[in-house]
Amino acid sequence: MKIARFEFNLFGENTYILWDPETLDAAIVDPGMQTSDEEKVLADFITSNGLHPVHLINTHLHLDHTLGDTFVSSTYGLDLEAAAPDDFLGKDRVAQARLFHLDFANLAPLTIGKELHAGDTIKIGEGELKVIAVPGHTPGSIALYCAKDRFVLTGDALFRGSIGRTDLPGGNGDELRRSIRANLLTLPADTTVLPGHGPSTSVAMERSNPWV
Numbered sequence: 001m002k003i004a005r006f007e008f009n010l011f012g013e014n015t016y017i018l019w020d021p022e023t024l025d026a027a028i029v030d031p032g033m034q035t036s037d038e039e040k041v042l043a044d045f046i047t048s049n050g051l052h053p054v055h056l057i058n059t060h061l062h063l064d065h066t067l068g069d070t071f072v073s074s075t076y077g078l079d080l081e082a083a084a085p086d087d088f089l090g091k092d093r094v095a096q097a098r099l100f101h102l103d104f105a106n107l108a109p110l111t112i113g114k115e116l117h118a119g120d121t122i123k124i125g126e127g128e129l130k131v132i133a134v135p136g137h138t139p140g141s142i143a144l145y146c147a148k149d150r151f152v153l154t155g156d157a158l159f160r161g162s163i164g165r166t167d168l169p170g171g172n173g174d175e176l177r178r179s180i181r182a183n184l185l186t187l188p189a190d191t192t193v194l195p196g197h198g199p200s201t202s203v204a205m206e207r208s209n210p211w212v
């Protein structure tokens, strides 16, 4: 599978596009486009590479990871795929914005069209992602693991040398550290970690993450 990373919005959030280079089927993960310029960057990438978006997936439903959800959903006709315990976050993004004293337009409630569960397999052309539960940053946080190509998208659970904050609604620090130790650091050591913010890292490197 091929991967492109985009950094969008004032939170510096990582949006990923994953695609099968043979079929050109693509998944858009955590679309964070805040402005029409950012929407154009994503749409132009899809057009110029001839991709067919077949999945809109969120690792969790925090505001900065969902600012582009409505655009992706309406432009490509895709239902949101995410884990049900984060539904309350998607339903009230205005409340999330208020926590940061932000006043964004167009924060329509999000509806999960397809609930994802731990152990689910998501097909992207011939490629496959496995859903891994990593609750703690939010109750419905998931990671997306590609065993064949040895990478995992960790959302805001695990960053390079750091972990997600747990002081927002539904956060739980003990649960997050447990999730990371049990479900991420047990992946093969050479797995590339692609986080929701900041640069990539590896499972091997994060086994000495001081926050875990």
Ligand SMILES: [Zn+2]
Pocket (backbone or CB within 6 Å): 060, 062, 065, 137, 156
């Ligand atoms: Zn988050």
